[in-house]
Each structure stands twice: as structure tokens, then as C-alpha cells.
Amino acid sequence: MRIAVLGTGPVGQAVAGTLAELGHDVTVGTRNVATAMARTNPDTFGNPPFPVWVEQHPEVGVATLADAAAAAELVVNATNGAGSIAALEAAGEEHLAGKVLIDIANPLDFSQGMPPSLLVSNTDSLAEQIQHRLPGTRVVKALNTINAYVMVDPKQLAGGDHTVFVSGNDPTAKTQVTELLRSFGWSDVIDLGDITTARGTEMYVSLWARIWAATQNPTFNIKVVR
Amino acid sequence: MRIAVLGTGPVGQAVAGTLAELGHDVTVGTRNVATAMARTNPDTFGNPPFPVWVEQHPEVGVATLADAAAAAELVVNATNGAGSIAALEAAGEEHLAGKVLIDIANPLDFSQGMPPSLLVSNTDSLAEQIQHRLPGTRVVKALNTINAYVMVDPKQLAGGDHTVFVSGNDPTAKTQVTELLRSFGWSDVIDLGDITTARGTEMYVSLWARIWAATQNPTFNIKVVR
Numbered sequence: 001m002r003i004a005v006l007g008t009g010p011v012g013q014a015v016a017g018t019l020a021e022l023g024h025d026v027t028v029g030t031r032n033v034a035t036a037m038a039r040t041n042p043d044t045f046g047n048p049p050f051p052v053w054v055e056q057h058p059e060v061g062v063a064t065l066a067d068a069a070a071a072a073e074l075v076v077n078a079t080n081g082a083g084s085i086a087a088l089e090a091a092g093e094e095h096l097a098g099k100v101l102i103d104i105a106n107p108l109d110f111s112q113g114m115p116p117s118l119l120v121s122n123t124d125s126l127a128e129q130i131q132h133r134l135p136g137t138r139v140v141k142a143l144n145t146i147n148a149y150v151m152v153d154p155k156q157l158a159g160g161d162h163t164v165f166v167s168g169n170d171p172t173a174k175t176q177v178t179e180l181l182r183s184f185g186w187s188d189v190i191d192l193g194d195i196t197t198a199r200g201t202e203m204y205v206s207l208w209a210r211i212w213a214a215t216q217n218p219t220f221n222i223k224v225v226r
Numbered sequence: 227m228r229i230a231v232l233g234t235g236p237v238g239q240a241v242a243g244t245l246a247e248l249g250h251d252v253t254v255g256t257r258n259v260a261t262a263m264a265r266t267n268p269d270t271f272g273n274p275p276f277p278v279w280v281e282q283h284p285e286v287g288v289a290t291l292a293d294a295a296a297a298a299e300l301v302v303n304a305t306n307g308a309g310s311i312a313a314l315e316a317a318g319e320e321h322l323a324g325k326v327l328i329d330i331a332n333p334l335d336f337s338q339g340m341p342p343s344l345l346v347s348n349t350d351s352l353a354e355q356i357q358h359r360l361p362g363t364r365v366v367k368a369l370n371t372i373n374a375y376v377m378v379d380p381k382q383l384a385g386g387d388h389t390v391f392v393s394g395n396d397p398t399a400k401t402q403v404t405e406l407l408r409s410f411g412w413s414d415v416i417d418l419g420d421i422t423t424a425r426g427t428e429m430y431v432s433l434w435a436r437i438w439a440a441t442q443n444p445t446f447n448i449k450v451v452r
């Protein structure tokens with residue numbers, strides 16, 4: 001499948017790299033290709049700069065948000081939550097229309113320090129704002145409840161015996177995303193319902209951040225025991 | 227231990243009954259004893275009215291919020307989240323001073339229908355509001371992430387192989403609450419940190435409600451797999 005992964009950070013890199021390994025035709029979309037390819041400093045997490053990752057992944061293309069989205073059959077939003085709406089507008093509503101958009105972003109607000117609060121929550125969510133802004137796109141919220149490394153390799157943790165969630169208005173889109181998640185190694189995928197249920201997974205990030213702080217370990221996930 | 231359980235609903239009943247079974251001297255506190263003992267209709271969940279439960283639990287006392295709190299060494303807030311501050315004010319700041327208060331309530335807002343949203347969240351929490359209102363009380367948030375029946379009998383689910391959390395400013399109080407949780411059968415108790423970490427467990431309730439709706443089963447919990 002031709003897939004655009006919007007965002008050059010750890011989430012974008014992990015998802016793009018894994019999708020390429022799985023045989024998909026992957027392009028990473030970024031606002032300004034020249035700027036992204038000129039980075040020489042490690043990111044805030046200490047990962048190598050984007051151009052180093054690109055060199056290590058010659059099978060992955062790099063393009064503008066608009067070019068990546070236009071060419072894709074399926075699009076992944078791995079941009080910073082605070083900038084996701086602007087990034088998707090730059091990608092172009094017409095380039096996203098009719099397509100499945102996997103929204104991984106969380107609307108994190110770091111302005112008051114750590115742990116972050118949320119820019120939108122409780123009676124709304126980033127996923128709903130994206131769906132509202134892109135009514136012709138089939139938005140599926142997924143993978144926003146774990147860190148980048150668990151997202152693409154769930155089996156590293158208890159052999160994969162833990163849970164991931166999908167939220168969205170289009171059942172066919174959720175089925176397609178669930179199949180993609182299974183190809184990553186996910187076995188327990190709970191369909192929470194329509195896109196408003198993304199409020200649940202986005203608000204869970206508040207607990208996620210505090211479990212991380214308490215255990216000093218970001219490589220964890222929850223299993224819904226039932 | 228002499229324990230006051232404030233609240234006559236399913237949570238109060240489950241916790242009070244279990245604490246009494248474990249040998250504690252338990253009194254249920256309610257705003258108006260005569261009113262509570264005059265109830266003849268099942269509650270909204272179909273449970274028998276409070277007087278029937280009282281008759282089945284002759285070892286549990288019933289008293290006003292103030293009398294129950296005054297006599298207790300440890301107090302449990304099992305009141306409706308929307309009315310918790312008022313109930314604790316009725317119990318009396320002086321009767322709660324110096325004591326451990328286990329806060330189980332969630333600030334649920336049912337005014338927009340189901341699933342509920344939260345009356346306070348993101349940059350504040352009910353537990354923090356209670357701690358702020360009762361500065362001399364040692365508030366520990368716990369047990370608000372599961373339903374009443376799982377709270378007091380975690381082993382009914384996967385032999386107890388799942389997680390519960392404590393949040394609070396006083397380490398000794400958290401140790402005492404953790405011991406009480408262990409006496410209920412909890413084995414994995416994560417100390418998230420100070421009382422502000424209750425934002426995490428209260429906001430998780432948004433996901434809890436949607437997992438319940440999706441699975442049609444309230445008897446579940448999360449296990450932190452790490």
C-alpha cells in the first residue's frame with residue numbers, strides 16, 4: 001500500500017520504518033523538506049537527526065506534506081498534536097478526501113511543564129477536531145496510548161499480551177486499521193466506537209504520563225483484563 | 227480499626243461490607259439517617275434499597291456524616307463526586323483533621339448524558355479540591371478506576387493479576403491505604419506520587435466508561451504490563 005506518514009519525530013520514524021519493513025511504499029511528509037534534511041542535532045529524546053534516519057532507510061521517501069498526502073492511499077498523522085490541524089491543512093483537504101487517516105497524535109500542552117496537560121479534552125478531542133476539519137476523510141484514532149517503540153513492536157512486552165484501541169466513525173476504515181495493527185503484532189484490538197470515544201484514549205495519556213514518571217519506564221502498556 | 231464510610235450507594239455498601247467482614251468497626255455515614263433508612267425503592271442500578279442492606283449487615287453502624295467521621299480513625303469518601311465537597315464539609319473539617327481519607331469518588335457529570343464527562347479535569351482534580359478544602363486531612367486517591375465489585379474483590383478477575391493506583395501527599399498514609407488494599411486482595415499497587423497524580427486516574431475514567439460501553443461488561447480492570 002502507498003502510505004504517507006506525516007511527521008519526522010520518533011513516532012513518524014518508528015511507524016514509517018516498520019511500514020516499509022512490512023513491504024509498504026512509504027513516504028514521510030514534512031512541512032519543509034530542505035529544513036528537515038538540514039538538521040544536524042539529535043532530537044529532544046537524544047535520537048539521531050532526521051537525515052541520519054533517512055540515510056538508514058533508503059527505501060522510504062521524503063516529500064512535502066502535500067505531495068506525500070496526494071500520492072498516498074492511506075495517511076498517518078504522526079505530527080505534534082499542537083500542530084496537527086495546521087499540518088493537515090498544509091497537507092491539503094483535497095489530498096486527504098476519501099482516505100483513511102490514522103491519527104496517532106496527542107494534544108499535549110507542555111506550557112506548564114511536566115507532566116503535560118491536554119490542549120483539548122473532556123467534551124472534545126483532537127481526533128474529533130481533525131474529523132470536523134476534514135469531513136471527507138475517514139479518521140481512525142489509534143496507537144496514541146503507547147510510546148513509539150511499543151506501537152510498532154508490541155511483542156517486546158509480555159509477548160504482546162496487552163491492548164490497543166481504535167475509534168472512528170467508519171467501520172470499514174477501522175477494520176483496515178485493525179489489520180494494519182495486527183501486522184505490527186497487536187492481538188488485542190478493542191473497537192471503542194465512534195470518533196468521540198477518542199476522548200477516552202487521549203485522556204488516558206494523563207495517566208500514562210504519571211505511570212511513566214512513577215515507574216521511570218516508558219516501555220509499558222495496559223492490558224484490559226476482562 | 228474504626229472506619230467511617232461516607233456514602234450509601236453501591237461503592238459505600240461494597241467497601242463498608244468488606245471492611246466489616248475483615249474485622250473492622252465500620253459505620254456508614256449519610257446526610258440524613260432517617261431519610262436513608264426510609265428508602266423503599268431499589269437504586270438506579272437495581273440494587274435493594276439501603277435499609278435492606280443495613281438489615282443484612284447488622285455489624286455495620288449507620289450515623290450522620292459528622293458522627294461517623296468524628297468517631298473514625300480512617301474515613302472513606304464513597305459519596306457522589308458532584309456532592310463530595312459538600313458531604314465532607316457536612317462531615318466537618320475538625321472531624322477529619324489528621325485522619326487518612328481514602329477518596330474513591332469521581333467527578334462525573336451526567337448532565338450531557340452517557341458516557342459522563344468530568345466536572346473537573348486536566349489541570350485539576352476532585353482529589354486536589356478535597357485536599358485543598360481539608361488541608362489537615364491526609365487524602366489518598368484510590369480505587370476510583372474500577373467498579374464497586376472489583377474494588378473489594380480483585381481476585382474475581384484473572385486471580386487479581388491487574389493494577390490499582392494510589393495518589394497522595396503523605397507517604398505514611400499511602401502505605402496504610404496500600405495495606406488496606408492488600409487486605410482486599412490487591413497485589414499490584416502503583417504509587418503514582420502526590421495528590422496531583424489523581425488527575426491521571428480520574429481522567430482514565432473517560433476511557434473506562436468507553437471500554438465498558440464497547441465490551442458491555444463493567445467487570446474489568448487494566449493491568450500495567452511492564
